[in-house]
Amino acid sequence: METSRNVTAVKAFQEVGINKAKAFGERLGIKLDTIEEAYSIGGFKTGVSSFQMAGAYGAFGNNGTYNAPHTVSKVEWTDGKVMELTPKKVVAMKDYTAFMITDILRTVIEGVDGTGRLAAIPGIQIAGKTGSSNFTEEEKKQYNISDGIKDSWFVGYSTELTTSVWTGYGTNADGYIDTNPGSIEGQLAKRLFKEIMTYAHKERVAASFKQPNSVVRIGIEPSSGRIPSNSDSSSKIIYEYFVAGTQPVKESNESKKDDNKNPGKKQNDDDDDKDDEDKVKPPNNKKKK
Incomplete structure (x- = not known):
């Protein structure tokens, strides 16, 4: 994971199997009608939103408990009536699964060859994953693109907060910026993540990831x-x-x-x-x- 090798993800998917992988995704709020091997490296036909990704990754930082993303937790009326709107918590995985995945994803940030090193925040333990998709050869010819990535992702979390950032192009059009992975534009998702999380943690103390007894x-x-x-x-x-x-x-x-x-x-x-x-x-x- 440190170097974002696709082969590792595909082999893990093959070991787990389609049915278990699909069920695991559903417990994390990602519901798909069909699932294929390409999905293990982000090769979706429809894809998922950054909103869904933030919710899913948040469960790893929450000891395996999934809380569906929401903006309103409750409504109070002037007569004192209260309507609770906080979604029910779901135990999506064992605490040891959450911790060991987190330990792996920390290498993306902390590893010597980690693809997410730009997202590191001094004094805060962060785990996360980079992601990108490429232009097809037809798109390169049509829009005169020599090289670059169409989409760039970074999803990461501390024990307090989770942030998912997507940068890219929603539709095909002329005038694409040539964003190779090493360019400023290609690193934008990680840079935005770092700025957002640094600001959001100003009034929060994020504890280190704790090893469970399991x-x-x-x-x-x-x-x-x-x-x-x-x-x-x-x-x-x-x-x-x-x-x-x-x-x-x-x-x-x-x-x-x-x-x-x-x-x-x-x-x-x-x-x-x-x-x-x-x-x-x-x-x-x-x-x-």
């Missing part, structure tokens, strides 16, 4: 995906989040393989353990009758 953070050896052995140096270890109960529990054999080159050391004979044995099963939280 998530654990452990060190692993990247080459094996297992927990490091005692002989591993700290330079070999990276730290990752896991849903509690699914984290690796077996020790890496990489060091042991190296040790085998030394006749004075004995290699463990469990090198051929299956990957699915490296993890413990998630806890069964069902209550007994």
Whole structure:
């Protein structure tokens, strides 16, 4: 996600499947009659509005609870009668899903190669995602465009607020600005997001994203995906989040393989353990009758 690779999004969609992806979108206020693989990278036939995107992304910053975007929360009459108009909250996902997606989307802002680095706000943790669409070859020829992007998006959030920004052209016409991704115009969505969110947080204190109890953070050896052995140096270890109960529990054999080159050391004979044995099963939280 840090570098906005389309392949990653498509593969995730394929793993989840159309039905689950569609249902997840509906819980976030995005209701679609049909859904295709291209939708995973924004290849919509009809698309969604920035209003809908703000509502959907807000759920990730709200521990998985979706609040439908609205402008009026209640109406009060002079006789004291009150009509509550705040939409009902919907638990759209588990808190661990919201947190782990947020952790991934933070790399878009904070990563060395993050495509959303211009949206970073000093002192405020932000998670978000960039997006763009291209002109077709026919459009380039028709409107004399050498290069550029037709639409540019940035949707991001803190623990307090969510903002969705779209810049681009709603209709085809002559006189398009040649907006390549690296130009000022091509970066406009991120710049607007930063200005809006900086101003909106002047009187709000946004807390850092909090790791829920359903998530654990452990060190692993990247080459094996297992927990490091005692002989591993700290330079070999990276730290990752896991849903509690699914984290690796077996020790890496990489060091042991190296040790085998030394006749004075004995290699463990469990090198051929299956990957699915490296993890413990998630806890069964069902209550007994």
